[in-house]
Amino acid sequence: MEPKFLHLLSCIILLLLLLLNPFSLFTHANSPHHHHQLNTQKPSPMNFLKTLIGARKGTTSKGISQLKKYLSHFGYMNRNNNTTPTHQTDDFFDDNLELAVKSYQTFFKLAVNGIMDANTVAKMSRPRCGVPDFGLNRSDQLYLRIPTLASHYTFFPGEPKWPATKRSLTYSFPPGERSDVNQAILHASQIWANVSPFRFSYIPNYDQADIKISFQYRDHGDGFPFDGPGGILAHAFAPTDGRLHYDGDERWVDGVTPGAFDLQTVGLHELGHVLGLGHTTDGGAVMNPYIGAGIRKFLGQDDINGIKALYHF
Structure with missing residues (x-):
C-alpha cells in the first residue's frame, strides 16, 4: 500500500504546483521576459519620411507637418516666417517648405529640385547630430549663397568661442x-x-x-x-x-x-x-x-x- 500512497501524494503535490503557478512547466523561450527581449527593436522616428517620396509643392500628404518640424529644427526654415502663416504646422507642401527643401539639398550637394526625391529622403533618414546646421534666424535665401562659399566648415551664429584666457x-x-x-x-x-x-x-x-x-x-x-x-x-x-x-x-x-x-x-x-x-x-x-x-x-x-x-x- 505504501507505494500507492506515495504515488498519490506525488500527484497531489504536482497538481498543487500547477494550480499555484500554471506557467511553471513552460520553457524559458516562451516566458514573458524572453518575449520582451525579442521585441526591444523600436521603429526609427524617421520612418515617416518613407511615405513622402515624390512629395512636392502643392501636394498634401500625411507626414509633411513632421517634415516641417524636422527642417525647422535644423535651421532650414523659419518657424516665424509671416509670409505663410497658415501652413506652418499642417500637411500642405507650400512655398516655404519648397525653399527649405532646396536649401537642404544645396547644403548636402543633392539635386536641387525642391522635391522629396529618393536621395533626399535617404539622406534625411540617416542618424545625425541634433545641433542645427544653421541658426533658426538665418535668411531664407542663404541656400543661394552656399555654393559660393570657399570653405565647408561653419560656426555658430555670432561665432561664440572660449575666451583667450581659457585654453x-x-x-x-x-x-x-x-x-x-x-x-x-x-x-x-x-x-x-x-x-x-x-x-x-x-x-x-x-x-x-x-x-x-x-x-x-x-x-x-x-x-x-x-x-x-x-x-x-x-x-x-x-x-x-x-x-x-x-x-x-x-x-x-x-x-x-x-x-x-x-x-x-x-x-x-x-x-x-x-x-x-x-x-x-x-x-x-x-x-x-x-x-x-x-x-x-x-x-x-x-x-x-x-x-x-x-x-x-
Missing part, C-alpha cells in the same frame, strides 16, 4: 555614468588637443567641470529632446556652455561594432561643437552632421581648417 578645459561625467565613455572622451579630447591650442583634463567634480558629459533620454529639460533609437544621436552647446549629451536610447560602444554607434566618433564631433564649430558639408570631416553606425571617424582637413579659422592660430 585648459576640464571635463567630467555625473556619478554612476557608464564607464566605457571615459576612455572614448579621453581619446577624442586628445585628438582635438593635437590640432588646437586647447588642453583637456578629467576632474571628478561634475558640477565644477567646464564640459559636462552625460547620457540623457527623450525630453531631458534643455529644450532639445531626444527622439529614441535611430534619429538624433547626440547634441552639444556652443561655448561657453559646455554641455554634451548622448542619447541614452541608442546602442553605444567604444569601438567599431555593426549596428552600434562609436562613443569616440560622436564624442569627437560633439566636442567640436563645444569648441565652437558648426556643421560642415564635407562628408569626410567629423563635423559632418550625419554619423553612421559601425564606423570610426577622425578629424579631416576641413575640421582642422575650421578650428584654426575660429581661434586664429
